[in-house]
Amino acid sequence: MSQVVAFPTPPPGGPPALSQGAQGQARGAESPFVRQVRNRLGDLALAISTGSAMALVLLILFVVIGDVIIHGSARFSLRFITSAPEQGMTAGGIFPALFGTVAMVVLMTLAVVPVGVATAIYLHEYAPAGSPVTRAVRIAVNNLAGVPSIVFGLFGLGFFIQFVGAGMDRIFMGGQKVFGQPALLWAALTMAILTMPVVIVATEEALRSVPRELREASLALGATKFQTVFRVVVPQGLPGILTGTILAISRGAGEVAPILFTGVAYFLPRLPATLHDQFMHLGNHVYVLSTQSPDVDATKPLLYATVLVLLILTFVLNLSAVVVRSRMRKRFAGAGH
Amino acid sequence: MPTTNGGPEVSTTSLSGLGRLRLARPPRWHGMAETLIKILALSAIAAVILIFVFVAKEALPLFYSAVIHKEVTLRQMWLAQQWPGYDAPDHIWQPVSEIPKYGVWPLVVGTIKVSFIAMLVGAPLGIGAALWVSQFARPRVREIVKPVVELLAGIPSVVLGFFALMVMATWMQDAFGLESRLNSLVAGVALSFAIIPVIFTISEEAFGAVPRSYVEASVALGAARWQTVVRVLLPAASPGIAAGVALGLGRAVGETMIVLMASGNAAILSGSLTESVRTLAATIAAELAEVVFGGAHYTVLFYLGTLLFISTFVVNSAGDWIIARMKRRLGMSS
Numbered sequence: 001m002s003q004v005v006a007f008p009t010p011p012p013g014g015p016p017a018l019s020q021g022a023q024g025q026a027r028g029a030e031s032p033f034v035r036q037v038r039n040r041l042g043d044l045a046l047a048i049s050t051g052s053a054m055a056l057v058l059l060i061l062f063v064v065i066g067d068v069i070i071h072g073s074a075r076f077s078l079r080f081i082t083s084a085p086e087q088g089m090t091a092g093g094i095f096p097a098l099f100g101t102v103a104m105v106v107l108m109t110l111a112v113v114p115v116g117v118a119t120a121i122y123l124h125e126y127a128p129a130g131s132p133v134t135r136a137v138r139i140a141v142n143n144l145a146g147v148p149s150i151v152f153g154l155f156g157l158g159f160f161i162q163f164v165g166a167g168m169d170r171i172f173m174g175g176q177k178v179f180g181q182p183a184l185l186w187a188a189l190t191m192a193i194l195t196m197p198v199v200i201v202a203t204e205e206a207l208r209s210v211p212r213e214l215r216e217a218s219l220a221l222g223a224t225k226f227q228t229v230f231r232v233v234v235p236q237g238l239p240g241i242l243t244g245t246i247l248a249i250s251r252g253a254g255e256v257a258p259i260l261f262t263g264v265a266y267f268l269p270r271l272p273a274t275l276h277d278q279f280m281h282l283g284n285h286v287y288v289l290s291t292q293s294p295d296v297d298a299t300k301p302l303l304y305a306t307v308l309v310l311l312i313l314t315f316v317l318n319l320s321a322v323v324v325r326s327r328m329r330k331r332f333a334g335a336g337h
Numbered sequence: 338m339p340t341t342n343g344g345p346e347v348s349t350t351s352l353s354g355l356g357r358l359r360l361a362r363p364p365r366w367h368g369m370a371e372t373l374i375k376i377l378a379l380s381a382i383a384a385v386i387l388i389f390v391f392v393a394k395e396a397l398p399l400f401y402s403a404v405i406h407k408e409v410t411l412r413q414m415w416l417a418q419q420w421p422g423y424d425a426p427d428h429i430w431q432p433v434s435e436i437p438k439y440g441v442w443p444l445v446v447g448t449i450k451v452s453f454i455a456m457l458v459g460a461p462l463g464i465g466a467a468l469w470v471s472q473f474a475r476p477r478v479r480e481i482v483k484p485v486v487e488l489l490a491g492i493p494s495v496v497l498g499f500f501a502l503m504v505m506a507t508w509m510q511d512a513f514g515l516e517s518r519l520n521s522l523v524a525g526v527a528l529s530f531a532i533i534p535v536i537f538t539i540s541e542e543a544f545g546a547v548p549r550s551y552v553e554a555s556v557a558l559g560a561a562r563w564q565t566v567v568r569v570l571l572p573a574a575s576p577g578i579a580a581g582v583a584l585g586l587g588r589a590v591g592e593t594m595i596v597l598m599a600s601g602n603a604a605i606l607s608g609s610l611t612e613s614v615r616t617l618a619a620t621i622a623a624e625l626a627e628v629v630f631g632g633a634h635y636t637v638l639f640y641l642g643t644l645l646f647i648s649t650f651v652v653n654s655a656g657d658w659i660i661a662r663m664k665r666r667l668g669m670s671s
Contacts, residue, residue, distance in 0.1 A: 039561035046563040047473055053465025054482070057537070060530055061489045064500050115377050122378030126371070133379075139657070140381040146584065146653030147385075147646060148591025149494075150618045151392060154625070154642040158391040162630075193384050200381065226367040254493025257593040257618075261625055283495040283594075290499050291598055300503075307499055311492070318491035322484045 065311065072308030075301045081309065085267070094306050099271055100184075100279030101313075104259070105252045107188035107275075108195065113245055115192075116199025117234075123200075124207040125229050145197035149257040156190030156262035157182075178276055185275035187263030194258055195248035202247060206240015206328065207233060239328035243321045250317035254310065256283040282310045392646060395639035398631075408633035409439045430604035430615070432624065432634045439637050443606040447521065447614040451596055452589040454525025454610060455532055459589075460582055462529070463536030471544035472566065483541070490534030498598030501527030506599065513611070519601030521614035527599045528592055532585035539584060543577020543663070544570060576663040583656030587649045593618040617641050 079093060086092030119137065127134040166180035173179070210233050218228040234241075256264075265278040266288045272279040286306055293299045398405050417426035420438060428440035466486070470479050506523045509515065515522070551573055555565040571578075601613030602623060621638050628634040 042561055042563035046566060050465045050469035051473065053462045054469040057462055057466045057486060057533055064492065067500065067504055115380050118374045118377035119381055122374050137378055137381055140385045142657045143385055143650055143653055144381055146587045146649055147388060148618055148649055150593040150621050151642050151646045154392045154639060155388045158395050159387060196381060224363045226363060226371060250491055256495045257622055260622055283493055286495050286499055287594060290502055307496055311496055314491050314493055315488065318488060
């Protein structure tokens with residue numbers, strides 16, 4: 001873990017006489033006083049420049065959040081979250097978008113957590129360190145995390161809809177178009193692949209933080225490898241798995257590009273009832289309302305309130321992930337690790 | 338002699354106990370579950386391969402299909418074309434016009450311009466903030482600042498795009514007197530908000546990974562803090578910083594929603610940073626919904642997606658490779 005490097009502050013009144021002499025010889029004409037002033041100024045410049053960078057980053061965050069809260073809270077209410085849009089999106093609420101987001105995210109979680117956790121367990125508990133397979137999986141996970149979200153959208157369209165969905169239609173539906181079109185299921189699966197690295201990385205970190213002694217004690221008691229992993233290690237790592245799941249949900253709730261062509265719709269009169277229905281999504285709602293609205297001023301209050309809901313949703317998720325993770329770290333830090 | 342002493346009896350029970358222990362074979366499904374785990378672990382590899390195969394597959398007709406070639410060829414996409422009504426050969430992206438034009442250079446240059454601005458703003462802020470945290474922040478402050486910056490990373494890109502479109506564009510137009518409200522400058526600055534956390538987090542880790550002894554040696558030699566930072570800490574952490582910048586760049590090139598909402602989306606080939614601009618990712622997002630499956634436009638958009646996949650793959654791999662090398666050199670297990 002990173003450590004703050006503490007610099008000893010030079011004693012006031014300059015360095016002792018001996019070092020002054022040495023400095024004078026080494027530096028030639030430069031007097032200790034000039035050197036000291038230069039160093040003070042240099043340190044000050046460093047502190048100011050890096051400090052203002054930090055301040056600016058925090059300012060950006062607070063301005064974005066502040067703007068959304070100030071303009072969004074006017075229309076934000078319980079009715080806004082629980083009612084459907086009315087009058088061409090200029091009145092009413094966003095319930096269908098919220099429902100669609102939650103439905104998609106739940107499906108995504110069901111798909112991504114088992115696969116992500118299994119991958120992490122394999123990487124950390126079973127795979128021999130440094131084997132070609134392990135390295136290939138790691139490279140794949142890293143690269144998966146870097147694939148642009150819009151490319152996931154293309155993939156979802158090309159693979160899930162055109163290949164898997166259309167194939168299912170040919171085999172099970174007698175050529176009737178049921179699965180071979182954008183749907184809740186395909187959007188959720190596309191998003192599951194996008195969020196897989198998040199779950200894998202968080203789970204692996206959790207498994208890594210489980211003390212070795214617990215594994216050794218379990219094995220020494222005669223438990224098999226499998227029993228050790230699933231009765232000792234995984235239960236201990238549950239907070240980490242939870243962190244990863246929460247972060248994945250937060251990511252899935254906010255991403256729009258991957259679902260643009262795989263299942264999202266701007267407006268639907270009915271809530272999705274089956275896996276092959278389309279759905280409304282908060283992020284997509286924000287995108288369409290802010291770019292394709294015929295009357296920006298009329299939709300603006302509603303739009304801000306929608307952004308506020310989306311922001312609250314992701315922040316609550318992210319904050320709880322931070323809390324769960326720091327608790328986990330503290331617990332294992334207390335156990336002598 | 339059934340009851341002479343307890344010794345042999347005890348030993349038999351313990352032996353039989355051992356025997357029972359050995360006989361307790363794990364149930365069969367344990368082995369099956371372990372096999373399943375191994376198979377699932379390969380899904381990440383399968384995903385990356387499938388993504389490439391299925392995106393590239395849809396772009397492939399561009400290379401051989403005569404039907405597609407009637408409308409567009411790779412040559413027409415990459416070389417300036419003499420279009421009717423224009424004075425000179427030019428690169429033009431107008432896929433939905435009477436004569437569809439698929440010149441990709443305006444999109445490529447647009448992507449480079451926006452990413453460049455994002456890096457120009459984001460890299461100094463991200464690295465500077467990380468340096469502040471590593472040098473000036475007390476542990477308590479650091480414990481607060483780091484999650485707060487992660488919060489910035491948690492803002493959905495559509496929200497950043499919304500903010501850029503609704504608020505920032507107006508501010509910047511008023512401040513600089515720009516002609517077009519949405520332009521590469523607005524999009525680039527908004528994009529930098531998304532990459533700052535990436536660069537910050539990895540740089541902060543890189544500063545933290547510099548061995549204490551390097552810094553102590555520098556201080557012991559009488560160097561001031563700024564000298565230690567400039568001559569020791571930054572050079573030692575430079576691979577990590579480079580990796581952070583590379584991963585930030587990968588994110589910037591591929592980011593879709595921010596640019597789609599804040600750039601104005603006009604495919605103009607120019608060097609100006611204050612003109613409206615259109616990027617590769619935004620083009621795919623904006624146009625794919627309205628194309629004919631398997632048509633020329635569809636194929637071209639998948640081709641752009643493949644380009645995007647390959648370029649981010651290269652940039653990210655470079656970043657990961659640098660990080661792995663740095664960790665190995667510092668003796669950290671990944």
